[in-house]
Amino acid sequence: MKTQIPLLICLVAGLFMGLQYFIPAALPVYNRVNDYIQVVTAFSLVLGVVNLIHRHIGRMRPSGPQRRRHRDWPFSLAALVGLVVMLFAGFGTQRGPIFQSLFNSILLPVQSTMFALLAFYLASAAFRAFRVRSVDAVVLLVSAVVVMVGRLDDGGALGIPWLSRQILNGPNLVAKRAIILGVGLGMAATALKVVLGLERSYLGSGKE
Amino acid sequence: MTTVDLLQRLLVLDRRIIYALLLVCAVVPFYMNWPPIKMEVSKETQDAYDAIDAIPPDGNPLVLSFDYDPASAAELTPMAEAVLRHCFAKKIRVLGISLQYSGQGAGIAAEVMPRIAREFGREQNVDWAFMGFQPNAVVAMLQMGEDFKKTFPTDYYGTAVDKIALMENIQNYDQVPAVLTLAGTAVAESWVTYPGMRYGVTILTGLTAVYVADIVPFYQSGQIKGMLGGLKGAAEYEKLVAHPGSGTAGMRSQKVVHYMIILFIILGNIAYLATRGRSR
Amino acid sequence: MDATAGSVVWTLVGGVVTLAIFSFLYKDNPLYKLAEHVAVGVSVGFLMVNYYYTVFMPKVWDNVVHKGQFDYLIPHILGLLLYSRFVPKWGWVSRLSLAFLLGAGSGMSIAPSLESRVLKQIEGTMASLVVWVPGDAWGTILQTLVSVFLVGGTIACLVFFLFSVEHKGKVGKLAYFGRLCIMAGFGASFGYTVMARVSLLIGRIQFLTQDWWKAIGQLFS
Structure with a gap:
């Protein structure tokens, strides 16, 4: 029962959503199912949130034989304080200016800067790891350099901007198209396997 | 040595x-x-500009989807600003939405849209509206193809959709001249694959540079009608609307x-x- | 505190957390961790508040309580079942909801995937091999070459991914050509990735050197 019922639900839902493209009369049911998916997805988002809160509270509780807290517990406390403040700002002001300011002045800069760090790592990696060990690597390197120069400044010398466009719309296009074709076929095949119950990894090990 | x-x-x-x-x-x-920079507008950017420019003033709105989070804001917010300036200057209406899964795109839109609208004195819910975010991007995209109002029963600020003048005539994609998705992830591809195929809606994309090389085949095949790529794309659009902003400054x-x-x-x-x- | 003073304070906070994250470049430190964790908490709070106002109230609560659409209880029950994962004995029940989400999602993706990623892409490749540009011989030659390359290059790249045939002889040469195209494509992706990451850094530098610097000036004036 633990396996068969989920497989049956998957089959029915999958077959219906797959076939409704060809059955116009199924439109009202299709719209309803879409609504249902939205609601269940919303619950799944909160699942992640609950998991995160659970984890941070866990780090603040003393545990183990010596009844010690996790060494990073003050940071977990900071995360929970951030959460509570945001909840107060959001519900207390009905997403008023403070709520928006907390987003603009904490979340936005932190996330942006985290990804900005990658520019430094990339420069360091370019210096240490980008080696021309083979013909393939030379092609990759030349292509990268041409795109980096050509996409940036249309006044670039030696026709590099033109060459950059040719790489993008020539070798790059055919390579990415081959990948897209493969991915498209692979996605359809995997989806079909899920619907037909041949792919069951989402069911877990079955031990729980 | x-x-x-x-x-x-x-x-x-x-x-x-x-x-x-x-x-x-x-x-x-x-x-x-x-150093000096010489910038020409690429065909992809020009195509996106032309598609937006062709939208009649005070008519059906451009759907501007903020499908990115703060990690991509440095590239995509300048695009959003330039496109909004273009629309508001030409009195093209704009309907903002966000399908970024964590809802953070909504936070960005809630800051950007009112700010640029104020610059041009455009009225909220009449000339522009921001409907907030919905989880499960693909399903939301498909739902909009049947019923916009059901997909977004209220706007971001809690106003019921029936009270938003801009939404009066919007039933589904038939009343939407184009969708511009600003995306740092595969959401752009979903726009092409789902509403693009099923409802034939005109898809324009504003992408982070990381994603440009991967999406080129969709532009070549005509599934995407116009494309802004990275900070350069933003700078090109800023040039087209003659309002140099942070895109141009960063080049x-x-x-x-x-x-x-x-x-x-x-x-x-x-x-x-x-x-x-x-x-x- | 008036609006301007408020915005100065918020800008200053933004600058401080930006510098806290940048401090990681020197080494991992408590300031970085603090900013990181506070942001995690804020992001979760942001999601919860937005979820409540734009999803739960209009789509969950209103549909059942105000509109009396009781069939909406089905997705609610499925949604609640997801939380059975926290009770090991009943964890398997969450599979029902997962099966619904995965089954419906998979089913709806089959036809569009094939249409958008396969048929339309083949259509884009199989354009006319000879492209006639009126009054422009050079343009005609160039566009025709591009068209031939599009077809030949795509086939070569597909052959490279075809592992059921040994890459020897003519097949091997075609696959090698495909491999070079793929390398050039990855090179282009790398170039664009550099561009993207540098753009993000520039965004932060613009903020620090302009908005934040101005806010510091306002603080002391």
Whole structure:
């Protein structure tokens, strides 16, 4: 029962959503199912949130034989304080200016800067790891350099901007198209396997 | 010390020196207005501009989907600002939505849309509206194809959809001249694959540079009608609307840093090739 | 505190957390961790508040309580079942909801995937091999070459991914050509990735050197 019922639900839902493209009369049911998916997805988002809160509270509780807290517990406390403040700002002001300011002045800069760090790592990696060990690597390197120069400044010398466009719309296009074709076929095949119950990894090990 | 010794020492250069050099290269151009940049508008950007420009003033709105989070804001927010300036200056209505899964795109839109609308004195819920975010991007995209109002029963600020004048005539994609998705992830591809195929809606994309090379086949096949790529795409659009903003300002820095990284690659390879025999 | 003073304070906070994250470049430190964790908490709070106002109230609560659409209880029950994962004995029940989400999602993706990623892409490749540009011989030659390359290059790249045939002889040469195209494509992706990451850094530098610097000036004036 633990396996068969989920497989049956998957089959029915999958077959219906797959076939409704060809059955116009199924439109009202299709719209309803879409609504249902939205609601269940919303619950799944909160699942992640609950998991995160659970984890941070866990780090603040003393545990183990010596009844010690996790060494990073003050940071977990900071995360929970951030959460509570945001909840107060959001519900207390009905997403008023403070709520928006907390987003603009904490979340936005932190996330942006985290990804900005990658520019430094990339420069360091370019210096240490980008080696021309083979013909393939030379092609990759030349292509990268041409795109980096050509996409940036249309006044670039030696026709590099033109060459950059040719790489993008020539070798790059055919390579990415081959990948897209493969991915498209692979996605359809995997989806079909899920619907037909041949792919069951989402069911877990079955031990729980 | 021989040249090879010097190159060998170069190979083990402290990473912090590289970081410091990069920082200097990125900061200095802001203060020196150097180096010069010659910028031409690419065909992809021009196509996107033309598609938006063709939308009749005070008619059905452009759907502007903020499908990105703060991690991509440096590239995509300048695009959003430039497109909004274009629309508001030409009295093209804009319907903002966000399908970014964590809802953070909504936070960005809630800051950007009112700010640019104020610049042009455009009225909320009449000339523009922001409907907030919905989870499960694909399903939301498909739902909009049947019923916009059901997909977004209220706007971001809690106003019921029936009270939003802009939404009066919007039933589904038939009343939407184009959708511009600003995306840093595969959401752009979902727009093409689902509503693009099923409802034939005109899809325009504003992408982070990371994603440009991957999406080119969809532009070539005509599934995407126009495309802005990275900070350069934003700068090109700013040029088209004659309002240089943060996209244009950043291009000088970008140029210097790119040349620095290329120099690093060349130096690293010279050092590698020169010392290869020795390390063997 | 008036609006301007408020915005100065918020800008200053933004600058401080930006510098806290940048401090990681030197080494991992408590300031970085603090900013990181506070942001995690804020992001979760942001999601919860937005979820409540734009999803729960209009789509969950209103549909059942105000509109009396009781069939909406089905997705609610499925949604609640997801939380059975927190009770090991009943964890398997969450599979029912997962099966619904995965089954419906998979089913709806089959036809569009094939249409958009396969048929339309083949259509884009199989354009006319000879492209006639009126009054422009050079343009005609160039566009025709591009068209031939599009077809030949795509086939070569597909052959490279075809592992059921040994890459020897003519097949091997075609696959090698495909491989070079793929390398050039990855090179282009790398170039664009550099561009993207540098743009993000420039965004932060613009903020620090302009908005934040101005806010510091306002603080002391």
